[in-house]
Amino acid sequence: MTTPDHDSPAPPPPASQFKDRAYRSSGGIAGGVLLLALAGWLGIDAIVSGHGRTPWLALATLILVVPLIVAFTLRPAVHANEERLRIRNPFRIVVVPWGEAATLRSGYSNEVVVKSGGKYQLWAVPVSLRARKRAARQGARAKADRAADASGGGRRGRLGGVFGPSGLSGGAAVPEGSPRAESDKVMDDLRELLEAHEQAETAQGEVTVRWAYEIAGPALAGAVLLAILAATG
Structure with missing residues (x-):
């Protein structure tokens, strides 16, 4: 007769039926990376090479603009x-x-x-x-092609039944949504x-x-700094 081992670890909880599905805009990410690269290039160049108030204005602009770019593209x-x-x-x-x-x-x-x-x-x-318009046009073309195949046109009619509408010997067309x-x-x-x-x-x-205070905070700080520099100019 065996006794239960109270020191053995508890069994892991059952895995969720679904893992997290993540959706992001690839176009937004690409645009954000390009905008950050452009802002960094112009801003750092102005900070390093600028004279007088220019480096401070460039710094304040970067502090304002970079969080906003991240917020609307990468975030x-x-x-x-x-x-x-x-x-x-x-x-x-x-x-x-x-x-x-x-x-x-x-x-x-x-x-x-x-x-x-x-x-x-x-x-x-x-x-x-x-x-959406492109998908609608593709759907209309696909519907017209299926109608033509159903009416006896296509490769099956031309080649005497050797090839089905799918292009394979004896095959049938696979309906598409x-x-x-x-x-x-x-x-x-x-x-x-x-x-x-x-x-x-x-x-x-x-x-x-x-x-998202981590976005709003730096952007607000940049806006305040930029306003101070503009007012004292």
Whole structure:
């Protein structure tokens, strides 16, 4: 007969069904890196080579501009798992448990609407009307191609049935869904998470909002320094 070993470590908790999914704008990140490089190049050159008040003006401008560039390009992100949606916007971090989310809405911007009536924009998932139009054109072309294949055109008709519409011997065309813009695909993923977990016990709680003082503080300091230099000039 064996006795339980009270010193043995407790078994690890079961792994979550979903790990955090992270969504960010690749275009925003690329633009932010370029803007930071340009601001750093111009600002440091002015600090090193400038005369009189120029280095101080350049320093104050950098202190103001760099946090703002980071806030609007590199910082925005959306993290989602089976419990909540975490939105990191330029100046706020919003955590929305799925139980408090009413809907995810797409228009000229993507946003989550909570049951209390508030709404929060998803800066990291920007809407591209150009991408939507391109996806609509691709969908229309694909629909026209499928209609032509169904009416007996295409390679099957021309080659006497040797090749199917998919281009393989005896193959059948694989139906494709309507093309979607990348941001719309992200919103589809988030809606699936909402529908799957909004009733879960672990997805309940309150919406929390935290201001990004680490961004606002330096930017405000730069603005104050720039105003002082301008007033004393």
